[in-house]
Amino acid sequence: MNTTTTRRAAAAALLAGTTTLGLLSATAPANASDDRVERTGQCSGSARWDLKVKTDDGGLEVEGEVDSNVNGQTWSWRIVHNGSVSARGTATTRGPSGSFSVERRITNLAGTDRVTFAASRNGQTCRGSIRF
Incomplete structure (x- = not known):
């Protein structure tokens, strides 16, 4: 293997490691003590759901969201x-x-809490669960 090929391989390996490190730091929580768990998913139609659970003053704070990209739906x-x-x-x-x-x-x-958020409209259903 010649010197140019060796240098290119080393540079590619370094770049791959740096890119992976950047991705890892982008996904790491901002606060190491953050105990939030979040799940997202597709509803039975075109909408999406999001469920978040975290501790809050000895209880659990639960947030459920549905995004249908259409205003005015109940x-x-x-x-x-x-x-x-x-x-x-x-x-x-x-x-x-x-x-x-x-x-x-x-x-x-x-023990372990199981929290489920469900929403429905005109036959479309959204449902997500978290064990916390």
């Missing part, structure tokens, strides 16, 4: 905690993104 939603409905209601998507979000504080039970 959705039914519910938050289920370990099999029991903790909160429910309706929300309307608003601009500029055509989304809605709900935040609730629930009790942090002993």
Whole structure:
């Protein structure tokens, strides 16, 4: 192997390592004690859902969001905690993104908590769960 080929291979390896390091630091939490868990996914139609759970003063803060990219849609939603409905209601998507979000504080039970956010509208359903 000649010197030019060796230098190019070394430079490529260095660049790949630097790029990987940059990606890792971009995805690392800003605060090492941040215990937030977040999940996102596709609804049964074109909308997307987002669910976040984190500790808050001994309880759990839950945020559920639906983004349909259409303003003025009314959705039914519910938050289920370990099999029991903790909160429910309706929300309307608003601009500029055509989304809605709900935040609730629930009790942090002993052991692992399972939190589910579900929303539905005209046959389209969104559902996400987190074990916390």
